[in-house]
Amino acid sequence: xxxxxxxxxxxxxxxxxxxxxxxxxxxxxxxxxxxxxxxxxxxxxxxxxxxxxxxxxxxxxxxxxxxxxxxxxxxxxxxxxxxxxxxxxxxxxxxxxxxxxxxxxxxxxxxxxxxxxxxxxxxxxxxxxxxxxxxxxxxxxxxxxxxxxxxxxxxxxxxxxxxxxxxxxxxxxxxxxxxxxxxxxxxxxxxxxxxxxxxxxxxxxxxxxxxxxxxxxxxxxxxxxxxxxxxxxxxxxxxxxxxxxxxxxxxxxxxxxxxxxxxxxxxxxxxxxxxxxxxxxxxxxxxxxxxxxxxxxxx
Amino acid sequence: xxxxxxxxxxxxxxxxxxxxxxxxxxxxxxxxxxxxxxxxxxxxxxxxxxxxxxxxxxxxxxxxxxxxxxxxxxxxxxxxxxxxxxxxxxxxxxxxxxxxxxxxxxxxxxxxxxxxxxxxxxxxxxxxxxxxxxxxxxxxxxxxxxxxxxxxxxxxxxxxxxxxxxxxxxxxxxxxxxxxxxxxxxxxxxxxxxxxxxxxxxxxxxxxxxxxxxxxxxxxxxxxxxxxxxxxxxxxxxxxxxxxxxxxxxxxxxxxxxxxxxxxxxxxxxxxxxxxx
Numbered sequence: 001x002x003x004x005x006x007x008x009x010x011x012x013x014x015x016x017x018x019x020x021x022x023x024x025x026x027x028x029x030x031x032x033x034x035x036x037x038x039x040x041x042x043x044x045x046x047x048x049x050x051x052x053x054x055x056x057x058x059x060x061x062x063x064x065x066x067x068x069x070x071x072x073x074x075x076x077x078x079x080x081x082x083x084x085x086x087x088x089x090x091x092x093x094x095x096x097x098x099x100x101x102x103x104x105x106x107x108x109x110x111x112x113x114x115x116x117x118x119x120x121x122x123x124x125x126x127x128x129x130x131x132x133x134x135x136x137x138x139x140x141x142x143x144x145x146x147x148x149x150x151x152x153x154x155x156x157x158x159x160x161x162x163x164x165x166x167x168x169x170x171x172x173x174x175x176x177x178x179x180x181x182x183x184x185x186x187x188x189x190x191x192x193x194x195x196x197x198x199x200x201x202x203x204x205x206x207x208x209x210x211x212x213x214x215x216x217x218x219x220x221x222x223x224x225x226x227x228x229x230x231x232x233x234x235x236x237x238x239x240x241x242x243x244x245x246x247x248x249x250x251x252x253x254x255x256x257x258x259x260x261x262x263x264x265x266x267x268x269x270x271x272x273x274x275x276x277x278x279x280x281x282x283x284x285x286x287x288x289x290x291x292x293x294x295x296x297x298x299x
Numbered sequence: 300x301x302x303x304x305x306x307x308x309x310x311x312x313x314x315x316x317x318x319x320x321x322x323x324x325x326x327x328x329x330x331x332x333x334x335x336x337x338x339x340x341x342x343x344x345x346x347x348x349x350x351x352x353x354x355x356x357x358x359x360x361x362x363x364x365x366x367x368x369x370x371x372x373x374x375x376x377x378x379x380x381x382x383x384x385x386x387x388x389x390x391x392x393x394x395x396x397x398x399x400x401x402x403x404x405x406x407x408x409x410x411x412x413x414x415x416x417x418x419x420x421x422x423x424x425x426x427x428x429x430x431x432x433x434x435x436x437x438x439x440x441x442x443x444x445x446x447x448x449x450x451x452x453x454x455x456x457x458x459x460x461x462x463x464x465x466x467x468x469x470x471x472x473x474x475x476x477x478x479x480x481x482x483x484x485x486x487x488x489x490x491x492x493x494x495x496x497x498x499x500x501x502x503x504x505x506x507x508x509x510x511x512x513x514x515x516x517x518x519x520x521x522x523x524x525x526x527x528x529x530x531x532x533x534x535x536x537x538x539x540x541x542x543x544x545x546x547x548x549x550x551x552x553x554x555x556x557x558x559x560x561x562x563x564x565x566x567x568x569x570x571x572x573x574x575x576x
Binding site: 018019020022023025026027029030032033034036037038040041044098101102104106109112114115116117118119120121122123124125126127129130131132133134136138139140141144175178179180183184186187188191221222225226229232235236238239242243256257260261264265270273274277278280281284288 | 326393423444451511526543551554566
């Protein structure tokens with residue numbers, strides 16, 4: 001098919017470079033934002049550029065050895081992993097349960113789905129700002145509601161108390177992105193062949209067995225992509241933290257993105273930031289390749 | 300029989316109960332944001348918090364327009380709009396090259412989509428230094444180029460799928476009829492793929508519209524976006540509640556309206572085409 005297309009209109013075969021011309025602008029832009037920063041980071045990470053000095057001579061691995069001694073860096077990676085490890089399974093399971101609930105058609109279903117999806121299309125920074133107002137110890141409704149159940153007045157400092165900041169961040173994150181999982185899984189579940197599940201039911205397979213043996217394999221390709229997208233987004237979490245705690249109290253909720261930002265734009269540790277950026281890309285690449293293999297996404 | 304029907308009804312009632320409870324949980328913070336933007340200062344700082352404002356008043360919005368803060372929404376609109384149009388044009392012709400000419404083979408396609416996985420924090424610092432060097436910090440074209448580049452992998456990925464669905468015979472007969480390659484793209488490919496174009500454009504737009512990190516780093520005063528403006532109202536001890544809420548609503552409403560109109564494209568766009576919808 002393609003060959004006929006390529007030889008069609010032989011008079012115009014002179015436009016042999018056409019296929020390159022039309023892809024060139026996109027490639028150029030991708031090189032600009034994808035490859036240039038990496039090469040730049042690699043070069044600069046072997047120098048000694050800080051706020052104080054501008055030493056561009058070869059500095060060896062000094063920045064890279066510093067990575068291993070930087071306690072704050074590894075803590076920030078740990079915080080990121082912690083948030084991802086808690087939020088991702090909850091979003092997935094909650095999204096799946098909700099999709100199951102909305103799978104059968106009932107009057108008003110469309111409207112409810114449309115309303116549930118709203119948090120996902122809000123800007124993460126606005127979502128964070130909204131929960132900042134919700135969590136306010138005095139004028140926010142969260143403490144008010146808790147007080148009703150508690151029986152006496154509760155004054156919880158959600159964005160300041162070290163024991164409460166993570167729950168606050170997680171609630172915001174799960175609130176915003178569970179609808180994303182829900183929407184994708186609802187579509188995937190709707191595409192599952194109903195005759196297969198019905199047949200399994202007639203054969204006496206319970207809900208759980210039907211789900212494991214028929215539904216899950218059918219929705220897995222879509223589910224795996226949803227997990228991958230969400231996992232990556234969680235690994236780079238920045239906006240919500242910025243709006244709620246800015247990494248505080250102290251550095252208690254500093255994630256890898258927040259820490260990199262502060263090294264680059266508050267401390268102006270140019271060379272060291274470049275080394276961190278390289279570490280982040282390397283770590284993520286390893287995780288992504290592993291995940292894609294593991295989830296059977298590679299064709 | 301009667302027992303079965305009662306059970307059915309009970310099940311439906313439970314389903315409704317669950318569905319409505321969930322909807323309330325997900326919608327309540329949005330509702331809260333909206334009502335704060337309509338409240339008077341006395342009501343915002345009433346204790347205990349009021350769940351229904353006594354009256355709807357727009358003074359909080361009027362202030363934003365008077366001070367010029369509302370212009371940041373316009374900045375977001377220009378940035379997101381321009382980058383979406385450019386990304387759709389460049390991305391679609393690039394996808395066309397990948398699909399019809401197999402340019403670069405499967406490797407190039409995989410490389411392009413892998414660029415979508417690049418963490419913004421890893422590139423924003425080098426980009427910032429580059430932009431300082433070029434004098435592009437706090438300019439419209441600087442951010443438009445960045446947003447465009449960042450959207451391209453997604454656009455190319457999505458449009459690849461839609462272009463594959465266009466029957467090749469249409470393009471062949473257009474070529475035989477004497478149309479140039481460019482004309483084929485403009486007169487056959489774009490119109491045939493318009494559903495896909497819309498669906499992809501919505502998400503490209505929303506991505507740029509909702510961005511915070513790039514705008515935080517690369518803008519100062521001239522092209523501040525609404526997301527950055529919202530954070531200007533945060534305070535360590537006291538927040539500018541009314542302004543946070545009103546600014547957030549101004550920035551959120553356009554997205555709500557867009558998505559409401561284009562709801563049927565939502566699922567396919569959100570899942571990067573993994574779900575045919």
